[in-house]
Amino acid sequence: xxxxxxxxxxxxxxxxxxxxxxxxxxxxxxxxxxxxxxxxxxxxxxxxxxxxxxxxxxxxxxxxxxxxxxxxxxxxxxxxxxxxxxxxxxxxxxxxxxxxxxx
Numbered sequence: 001x002x003x004x005x006x007x008x009x010x011x012x013x014x015x016x017x018x019x020x021x022x023x024x025x026x027x028x029x030x031x032x033x034x035x036x037x038x039x040x041x042x043x044x045x046x047x048x049x050x051x052x053x054x055x056x057x058x059x060x061x062x063x064x065x066x067x068x069x070x071x072x073x074x075x076x077x078x079x080x081x082x083x084x085x086x087x088x089x090x091x092x093x094x095x096x097x098x099x100x101x102x103x
Contacts, residue, residue, distance in 0.1 A: 004046040006048045007093045009045050009096070010044040069099055
């Protein structure tokens with residue numbers, strides 16, 4: 001299990017489509033595939049996330065675990081959970097650009 005510390009968050013990135021609607025299989029370089037990913041699900045939040053932006057900030061997070069988010073394209077670092085072998089992105093809280101609603 002990966003637990004973010006401080007102001008970092010853990011995101012499960014969406015998979016990039018490998019097959020087009022017409023059934024064509026896309027072959028891409030793994031690094032290019034990862035660069036295209038910038039939408040995912042918020043999995044875990046460090047204890048200081050969203051609390052260090054200003055002295056007057058009330059500390060209320062703008063994203064919660066389970067929210068679908070859009071994050072900066074080159075944010076964070078890909079990490080693999082040693083137990084499940086799943087890939088996640090660990091990033092700073094400020095790299096969240098938007099929350100996706102109504103899906």
